[in-house]
Amino acid sequence: xxxxxxxxxxxxxxxxxxxxxxxxxxxxxxxxxxxxxxxxxxxxxxxxxxxxxxxxxxxxxxxxxxxxxxxxxxxxxxxxxxxxxxxxxxxxxxxxxxxxxxxxxxxxxxxxxxxxxxxxxxxxxxxxxxxxxxxxxxxxxxxxxxxxxxxxxxxxxxxxxxxxxxxxxxxxxxxxxxxxxxxxxxxxxxxxxxxxxxxxxxxxxxxxxxxxxxxxxxxxxxxxxxxxxxxxxxxxxxxxxxxxxxxxxxxxxxxxxxxxxxxxxxxxxxxxxxxxxxxxxxxxxxxxxxxxxxxxxxxxxxxxxxxxxxxxxxxxxxxxxxxxxxxxxxxxxxxxxxxxxxxxxxxxxxxxxxxxxxxxxxxxxxxxxxxxxxxxxxxxxxxxxxxxxxxxxxxxxxxxxxxxxxxxxxxxxxxxxxxxxxxxxxxxxxxx
Amino acid sequence: xxxxxxxxxxxxxxxxxxxxxxxxxxxxxxxxxxxxxxxxxxxxxxxxxxxxxxxxxxxxxxxxxxxxxxxxxxxxxxxxxxxxxxxxxxxxxxxxxxxxxxxxxxxxxxxxxxxxxxxxxxxxxxxxxxxxxxxxxxxxxxxxxxxxxxxxxxxxxxxxxxxxxxxxxxxxxxxxxxxxxxxxxxxxxxxxxxxxxxxxxxxxxxxxxxxxxxxxxxxxxxxxxxxxxxxxxxxxxxxxxxxxxxxxxxxxxxxxxxxxxxxxxxxxxxxxxxxxxxxxxxxxxxxxxxxxxxxxxxxxxxxxxxxxxxxxxxxxxxxxxxxxxxxxxxxxxxxxxxxxxxxxxxxxxxxxxxxxxxxxxxxxxxxxxxxxxxxxxxxxxxxxxxxxxxxxxxxxxxxxxxxxxxxxxxxxxxxxxxxxxxxxxxxxxxxx
Numbered sequence: 001x002x003x004x005x006x007x008x009x010x011x012x013x014x015x016x017x018x019x020x021x022x023x024x025x026x027x028x029x030x031x032x033x034x035x036x037x038x039x040x041x042x043x044x045x046x047x048x049x050x051x052x053x054x055x056x057x058x059x060x061x062x063x064x065x066x067x068x069x070x071x072x073x074x075x076x077x078x079x080x081x082x083x084x085x086x087x088x089x090x091x092x093x094x095x096x097x098x099x100x101x102x103x104x105x106x107x108x109x110x111x112x113x114x115x116x117x118x119x120x121x122x123x124x125x126x127x128x129x130x131x132x133x134x135x136x137x138x139x140x141x142x143x144x145x146x147x148x149x150x151x152x153x154x155x156x157x158x159x160x161x162x163x164x165x166x167x168x169x170x171x172x173x174x175x176x177x178x179x180x181x182x183x184x185x186x187x188x189x190x191x192x193x194x195x196x197x198x199x200x201x202x203x204x205x206x207x208x209x210x211x212x213x214x215x216x217x218x219x220x221x222x223x224x225x226x227x228x229x230x231x232x233x234x235x236x237x238x239x240x241x242x243x244x245x246x247x248x249x250x251x252x253x254x255x256x257x258x259x260x261x262x263x264x265x266x267x268x269x270x271x272x273x274x275x276x277x278x279x280x281x282x283x284x285x286x287x288x289x290x291x292x293x294x295x296x297x298x299x300x301x302x303x304x305x306x307x308x309x310x311x312x313x314x315x316x317x318x319x320x321x322x323x324x325x326x327x328x329x330x331x332x333x334x335x336x337x338x339x340x341x342x343x344x345x346x347x348x349x350x351x352x353x354x355x356x357x358x359x360x361x362x363x364x365x366x367x368x369x370x371x372x373x374x375x376x377x378x379x380x381x382x383x384x385x386x387x388x389x390x391x392x393x394x395x396x397x398x399x400x401x402x403x404x405x406x407x408x409x410x411x412x413x414x415x416x417x418x419x420x421x422x423x424x425x426x427x428x429x430x431x432x
Numbered sequence: 433x434x435x436x437x438x439x440x441x442x443x444x445x446x447x448x449x450x451x452x453x454x455x456x457x458x459x460x461x462x463x464x465x466x467x468x469x470x471x472x473x474x475x476x477x478x479x480x481x482x483x484x485x486x487x488x489x490x491x492x493x494x495x496x497x498x499x500x501x502x503x504x505x506x507x508x509x510x511x512x513x514x515x516x517x518x519x520x521x522x523x524x525x526x527x528x529x530x531x532x533x534x535x536x537x538x539x540x541x542x543x544x545x546x547x548x549x550x551x552x553x554x555x556x557x558x559x560x561x562x563x564x565x566x567x568x569x570x571x572x573x574x575x576x577x578x579x580x581x582x583x584x585x586x587x588x589x590x591x592x593x594x595x596x597x598x599x600x601x602x603x604x605x606x607x608x609x610x611x612x613x614x615x616x617x618x619x620x621x622x623x624x625x626x627x628x629x630x631x632x633x634x635x636x637x638x639x640x641x642x643x644x645x646x647x648x649x650x651x652x653x654x655x656x657x658x659x660x661x662x663x664x665x666x667x668x669x670x671x672x673x674x675x676x677x678x679x680x681x682x683x684x685x686x687x688x689x690x691x692x693x694x695x696x697x698x699x700x701x702x703x704x705x706x707x708x709x710x711x712x713x714x715x716x717x718x719x720x721x722x723x724x725x726x727x728x729x730x731x732x733x734x735x736x737x738x739x740x741x742x743x744x745x746x747x748x749x750x751x752x753x754x755x756x757x758x759x760x761x762x763x764x765x766x767x768x769x770x771x772x773x774x775x776x777x778x779x780x781x782x783x784x785x786x787x788x789x790x791x792x793x794x795x796x797x798x799x800x801x802x803x804x805x806x807x808x809x810x811x812x813x814x815x816x817x818x819x820x821x822x823x824x825x826x827x828x829x830x831x832x833x834x835x836x837x838x839x840x841x842x843x844x845x846x847x848x849x850x851x852x853x854x855x856x857x858x859x860x861x862x863x864x
Binding site for chain 2: 007022023024025041042043069070071098099101102104119121122124125129130133134136137140141144148151153154155156157158159160161162172173174175176177179181183190193194195196197198199200205206208210212220221223230231364382385386388389391392393394395396421422423425427428430431432
C-alpha cells in the first residue's frame with residue numbers, strides 16, 4: 001500500500017488525505033448499508049466508516065469476518081468530524097486482515113479484578129488501563145525533566161545490598177554466590193554518598209518490600225524517586241518537594257487532559273497543587289486530630305484514618321514535620337530545638353490518598369549517627385561506609401522519596417495501587 | 433552570609449560579583465603570601481586565591497587547618513581567568529569551616545582497583561568517576577528524550593517474574609510468600625504485551641544475571657533499555673536502532689565535552705556514529721573472519737575476539753543480522769527465506785567494545801512459537817500469557833535491548849564495566 005502510514009493521534013494533520021492505518025479492532029457495528037469499525041492503534045481510537053456501493057463487496061465480506069482485537073491494515077481518507085474524540089473520522093477504502101483474533105476474553109461486560117489481573121497482558125489494551133499508564137508515563141517524564149533541568153545528577157543506586165536500611169522483616173533475600181543479598185527498599189543511603197560527590201542527585205528505580213499485606217495500598221515491587229541534596233536543611237527540603245510536586249502535577253494536568261477525562265477524574269483538587277503547601281508540625285497535627293475528636297496518642301505514627309483526617313482540613317497537599325524521633329529511622333537528624341523530635345517531613349495528598357512523600361534532614365554528626373546505628377542493633381560493619389560520609393567533610397543534607405504508584409493512583413483518582421503499575425506484584429500476584 | 437549562593441559551574445555568570453560557595457577541599461597549596469584552594473562542589477572545581485594582608489590573619493589560620501575533603505563555606509569575588517578550566521577564579525574573602533575531614537584515604541598516589549571499589553562511596557568524588565557518571569547521566573537523559581519525543585510509552589516491566597526468558601542457570605532467585613520468584617533478565621516479553629496495547633513502548637530498568645564470571649565485561653546487576661514496536665520488522669528495527677544510537681551518542685558528545693576531556697577520550701570514532709550503519713549478515717561476517725584467517729565454524733556464536741575482528745573492518749558501529757536460529761532465543765522469528773536463520777541483529781561497537789545492542793523480529797505465529805516453547809523445555813503454563821499475544825491480533829513486531837554500562841564504558845573509553853556504574857555489583861563485590 002502506498003499511502004503514508006499515520007498513527008491515530010496524528011490524523012488531524014492529514015485532513016482530506018488518504019492514509020494507511022495499522023492496528024486492532026476495538027469494536028464494530030453495522031447499520032443498513034454502513035459499517036463502522038473502531039480502530040485502536042495504541043495512540044488512540046478512530047472510527048472508520050464503510051459505505052456499501054463505494055467499496056468492493058469483498059471488503060464488506062472481510063469486515064464481517066473481523067473479531068474484537070483482530071489486527072488489520074486499513075487505507076482510508078481522513079475527514080474532519082467535530083463530534084468525534086480526535087476530531088476526525090476515516091472513510092474506509094481498503095482493508096487487509098493480518099490476523100483474526102480468537103474470541104477475546106475481555107468484553108464490555110463487568111469482569112472481576114482477579115480475572116482482569118490474570119489477563120493484565122491483554123487488559124492493558126482497554127481504555128482505562130491505557131489512560132492510567134499514559135498518565136504514569138507523562139508523570140515519570142515530568143519527574144525526570146524536573147531533576148534533569150535543575151542541576152541534579154542521576155545516580156542509579158544498587159538493588160543488591162548487603163543489609164537493610166530499615167528493619168529486615170520486610171526484605172526479599174537472594175543467594176549471592178554463597179553470600180546473602182537483599183533487594184533494596186530505598187536508594188537513599190547511596191544517594192547520600194552521591195550528594196557528597198555531585199551536590200544534587202536523584203535515584204529512580206524499583207524498590208521492594210516483602211509486606212504480607214493485602215491492602216489496596218501495598219505492592220511488593222514499586223518505583224520510587226529519591227532526590228538528595230547537599231547543604232539542604234529541612235526547610236529547603238520542603239521547598240524542593242513542593243516545587244517538584246507542583247511542576248510534575250501541573251505537567252500531567254496540561255498533557256493528559258484526554259486521559260483524565262477517560263478516568264472521569266475531577267481535577268479541581270489537582271489544579272490546587274501549587275506551592276507553597278501548608279506546613280504543620282506533628283504537634284499541631286495532634287491538636288487538629290483532637291479538635292476533630294479523633295482519638296490519638298502523642299508519640300504514635302499516623303495511620304490512614306489520621307492522614308485522611310489531617311488532609312481533609314486543607315485544599316492542597318500538606319507537610320507534616322518534626323515527628324517524634326522514636327518512630328522515625330535512625331538516620332534522621334534530631335531537632336536541635338527539641339531532641340525528642342526528628343527533622344522529618346511527610347507530604348500528605350488530599351482526598352484520602354495519604355502519604356506520597358517522606359523525607360527529611362539526615363543526621364550529619366559522626367558520633368551521633370554511630371550511636372544510633374548501635375542503638376538500633378544494626379551492624380556497624382555494614383554501615384561503616386555510610387558513617388564515612390560523616391568523617392570526610394560532613395555537611396547538612398536532606399532528601400525525600402516519592403512512591404510512583406501511590407502518586408499515580410492519586411493523580412488518576414483510582415482506588416487500588418495495582419492499577420498504577422503495568423504488571424503489579426502483590427502477595428498473591430506474581431503472574432503474568 | 434548575605435552573598436548569593438552560586439555553584440561552581442555557574443560562576444562565569446557572576447563575574448565581578450561576590451558570591452557564597454559551598455563545597456569540599458579538593459586540594460590546597462601555599463606559595464609565600466598566597467594560599468590556593470581548589471574547591472569542589474559537585475558541579476565543578478574552582479581555584480580560590482587568598483592574599484596575605486588583604487584578609488584577616490584568622491582566615492589564614494583557618495586555611496592552615498583545612499584537610500582534603502573538609503567541608504567549607506567560602507565568600508569571595510569572581511574574577512575572569514582564561515587559563516582556568518571554567519574560565520574563572522575566586523578571590524577569597526571569608527572562610528567558614530563546616531567540618532574538618534579525617535585523613536582522606538584516597539590521595540594522588542596510585543590505588544589498586546579493589547581498594548578503590550571498597551571505597552566507592554568516596555571514590556565517586558574523584559575527577560574520573562565523576563566525569564564517567566556525568567556522562568552516564570547525560571546518556572540516560574538522551575535515551576529517555578529520544579523515546580519520549582518519538583511516540584514511545586514507558587512501560588516499567590516487573591522485576592519479579594515466575595520464570596526465565598532464556599535459560600535458568602544465571603537467574604537470581606528469591607522466596608516469594610511460599611512461591612519462588614526470579615529476578616528479571618529482560619523486560620522484553622512484557623514490553624511485547626505493551627507494544628500490542630500502546631504501539632511503541634520501552635522499558636528501562638535494572639536487570640540481573642547470576643553469571644559466575646569475573647571478566648571486565650560482566651556485572652550481576654546492570655541497566656538495560658528495551659524498545660519494542662508493533663508492526664516493525666527486522667529492517668525497521670535496524671533503522672530505529674541506528675537512529676537511536678546516533679541521537680544519543682551525538683548528544684553525549686555535544687553535552688559532555690569537559691567530561692570526555694577529563695577521561696582523555698579520543699572522540700573521533702564517536703563522531704562517526706551516524707546513520708546508516710553497515711549491515712552485514714552472519715554469513716558475510718563468517719566470510720570476513722575467514723578472509724582475516726580467524727578460525728571460526730559456521731553455526732557458532734561470536735565471542736569477544738570475533739566481534740573485535742569484525743568491528744575493526746569498519747569505522748562506525750555495524751549490524752550483524754540473520755544468525756543461525758539454534759544459537760538464538762526461542763522467541764526470534766525464523767527468516768522466511770531460510771528457516772535455519774533467525775531474524776536477529778546485533779550492533780557491534782567499534783574499538784573492541786563488542787555487542788552493545790541485541791534484538792530482532794519476534795515470532796508472531798502462535799503454533800510456531802508454541803512449538804519452540806515446548807522444544808526448549810519451557811513451561812507452557814508460564815508462557816501462556818506470552819503465547820496469548822499471538823492469539824489475539826498478532827502483528828509483526830520487533831525490538832532490541834541496549835546495556836547501559838557497556839555502552840557508557842565505550843563512550844568513556846574505559847576498560848571495565850564496573851566504572852560505568854555508581855555502585856557496581858559483581859561476583860565478589862556486594863559492598864559498599
